[in-house]
Amino acid sequence: MRKVFHIFFNAEGTRPFLVLFALLVAALCEAIGISALLPAVAIVADQPGGAASGSHSGLSQRVVTALEWVGIDPTLGNLVLIIGVALVLKAVVGFFALTYAANSAARVGVRMRERLLDALFGASWRFYSEQQAGSFASAISADATRAADAYLMAANFCAMSVQAVIYVIITLFVDWRLALLGLTVGIVMSQSMGFLFRMSKRAGRRQVDSTRELTVKTVELLGNIKPLKTMHRYNSFRTSIRKAMLRLEKALRQRGVAQQLTVQGGDAVMAIALCLVIYVSYTYFHITITALLVGGILFMKVLDNFGKLQRLLQQSAQTQASYDRVQQLIALTEANREAARGTREPDATGDCRFEHVNFSYGGHDVLQDVNIVVPSRQVTVLKGLSGSGKTTLVDLLIGLHQPKSGRITLAGVALEDIDIIKLRRRIGYVSQELSLLHAPIRENICLGDESLTEDDIAHAVKLAGLEDFIASLPQGLDTSAGEMGARLSGGQRQRIALARALVTRPDILILDEVTSALDPATEAEIVGNIRKLAHEFTIIVITHRDAWVEVADRLYEVRGGRVNEVGRAAA
Numbered sequence: 158m159r160k161v162f163h164i165f166f167n168a169e170g171t172r173p174f175l176v177l178f179a180l181l182v183a184a185l186c187e188a189i190g191i192s193a194l195l196p197a198v199a200i201v202a203d204q205p206g207g208a209a210s211g212s213h214s215g216l217s218q219r220v221v222t223a224l225e226w227v228g229i230d231p232t233l234g235n236l237v238l239i240i241g242v243a244l245v246l247k248a249v250v251g252f253f254a255l256t257y258a259a260n261s262a263a264r265v266g267v268r269m270r271e272r273l274l275d276a277l278f279g280a281s282w283r284f285y286s287e288q289q290a291g292s293f294a295s296a297i298s299a300d301a302t303r304a305a306d307a308y309l310m311a312a313n314f315c316a317m318s319v320q321a322v323i324y325v326i327i328t329l330f331v332d333w334r335l336a337l338l339g340l341t342v343g344i345v346m347s348q349s350m351g352f353l354f355r356m357s358k359r360a361g362r363r364q365v366d367s368t369r370e371l372t373v374k375t376v377e378l379l380g381n382i383k384p385l386k387t388m389h390r391y392n393s394f395r396t397s398i399r400k401a402m403l404r405l406e407k408a409l410r411q412r413g414v415a416q417q418l419t420v421q422g423g424d425a426v427m428a429i430a431l432c433l434v435i436y437v438s439y440t441y442f443h444i445t446i447t448a449l450l451v452g453g454i455l456f457m458k459v460l461d462n463f464g465k466l467q468r469l470l471q472q473s474a475q476t477q478a479s480y481d482r483v484q485q486l487i488a489l490t491e492a493n494r495e496a497a498r499g500t501r502e503p504d505a506t507g508d509c510r511f512e513h514v515n516f517s518y519g520g521h522d523v524l525q526d527v528n529i530v531v532p533s534r535q536v537t538v539l540k541g542l543s544g545s546g547k548t549t550l551v552d553l554l555i556g557l558h559q560p561k562s563g564r565i566t567l568a569g570v571a572l573e574d575i576d577i578i579k580l581r582r583r584i585g586y587v588s589q590e591l592s593l594l595h596a597p598i599r600e601n602i603c604l605g606d607e608s609l610t611e612d613d614i615a616h617a618v619k620l621a622g623l624e625d626f627i628a629s630l631p632q633g634l635d636t637s638a639g640e641m642g643a644r645l646s647g648g649q650r651q652r653i654a655l656a657r658a659l660v661t662r663p664d665i666l667i668l669d670e671v672t673s674a675l676d677p678a679t680e681a682e683i684v685g686n687i688r689k690l691a692h693e694f695t696i697i698v699i700t701h702r703d704a705w706v707e708v709a710d711r712l713y714e715v716r717g718g719r720v721n722e723v724g725r726a727a728a
């Protein structure tokens with residue numbers, strides 16, 4: 158239960174004390190309405206305790222006295238009016254408090270997603286490359302929605318708790334024995350149903366785990382769909398997806414049982430308790446019919462509240478797992494922030510130097526004593542066997558990894574002193590793994606950057622050798638790359654990715670195996686286009702292809718952890 162209150166009071170972007178205050182006001186209105194019921198019932202029952210007779214006792218007497226004190230005649234008409242106004246007011250204030258809480262819940266979901274995305278963008282490359290994409294997809298979509306539900310449940314739980322306390326207090330004034338009975342039955346009911354709470358919590362955790370697993374597997378399946386389909390080898394995927402689905406089914410079944418046991422079991426316990434209370438109160442406590450009537454209503458309300466609290470606690474237990482999962486993922490991602498970087502303005506037009514740079518992944522040494530220069534406004538080509546460390550070398554320059562020792566400088570300034578975000582804005586990058594957005598080609602090139610002009614796009618399209626291809630499409634740049642799907646060739650994808658890197662007119666252009674899927678003629682055209690622009694960019698190419706080797710100003714070979722210069726264009 159502590160966890161529920163923790164969520165209510167600690168969720169970001171909410172005003173728990175405002176909601177709590179409104180709930181208290183609502184409960185107070187209800188208390189006034191119910192208190193006025195006692196003398197009203199006494200009048201209707203025409204008892205000696207009725208207002209007409211002038212003789213009151215207990216709460217009824219206090220209400221009449223209070224009314225006379227504020228100058229209101231305690232007639233049936235006035236009492237009914239007070240009951241009506243107080244209960245309507247309670248409904249109105251309660252509506253605003255809980256609607257505000259519902260809006261807050263929506264905000265909680267959005268805020269969690271924002272924090273997770275911000276943390277993700279700020280995370281270190283090493284952390285990011287170790288994560289499963291599906292985990293984040295699941296957290297941002299399903300888990301965050303359920304986490305927001307957890308907040309709403311917690312808010313409702315607090316509302317019900319406030320109400321329960323008020324009901325118990327009024328019942329105490331009506332007849333302390335009834336209040337005690339109600340409280341005892343409520344507590345016994347909650348305690349005896351503790352196992353349902355645990356069952357729901359377990360079901361909630363299983364549901365979150367299996368949903369996440371389903372998302373992870375589906376994302377992986379779709380990412381590998383072509384080889385899997387071509388070789389018809391989805392059996393292991395199907396088996397693991399099916400296992401996750403069966404776990405999800407079991408969790409949902411368990412949730413259903415716990416829910417129904419709480420609802421039906423709670424109703425049965427309430428009915429038995431009510432019969433017992435009426436019998437015991439009338440036979441042994443000799444409670445007056447007025448007290449029994451109003452007390453009975455209150456008693457039912459107390460029990461009803463306990464029942465609702467129980468159900469909310471249970472629903473909350475189911476959604477808490479999602480809330481916890483998202484919070485943990487946020488904390489983990491934030492803890493893996495990219496190391497604090499420098500603040501100096503980058504001069505991306507200068508030479509880049511590696512001085513005695515060593516780097517290893519964990520205990521695996523990849524680069525040793527690297528001493529190279531990547532000259533400004535020239536084409537530097539890195540070649541070497543697969544797995545020799547070419548991509549790692551470039552990742553060090555982008556600041557995705559930090560050297561174990563040695564230093565990297567840009568225009569004479571150490572990389573760690575440079576504002577790396579500003580530097581990255583000056584970089585155009587085409588990675589080995591080509592992945593286009595399910596969006597128009599224009600969007601794939603601009604990536605949502607509205608500052609880019611039609612001229613920028615046309616320039617990039619021309620350099621990437623895409624002009625004829627775009628012209629052949631009926632919708633040109635507005636053709637959806639997603640809908641084209643498999644109809645885009647590997648080479649067309651590469652050229653779109655190249656245009657994406659060129660469109661911002663960067664200072665440094667990094668191309669990782671960018672023309673590997675092109676025919677020699679198209680490759681030669683693109684290499685020629687980019688070579689002509691070498692005076693505009695510092696170009697770093699990772700490749701095995703001769704077309705690039707031939708146009709290199711500097712040629713380095715990465716082998717056995719060392720980087721050696723193996724060619725330099727004549728000055």
Ligand SMILES: Nc1ncnc2c1ncn2[C@@H]1O[C@H](COP(=O)(O)OP(=O)(O)OP(=O)(O)O)[C@@H](O)[C@H]1O
Nearest residue numbers: 286518521523541542543544545546547548549550
């Ligand atoms: N995130 C990582 N964690 C641990 N080891 C890694 C990681 N990334 C790469 N490696 C290892 O570092 C070595 C160099 O990898 P890198 O990707 O830099 O090679 P490469 O020369 O670019 O290869 P290719 O030409 O095949 O792309 C390889 O042995 C690889 O297994």
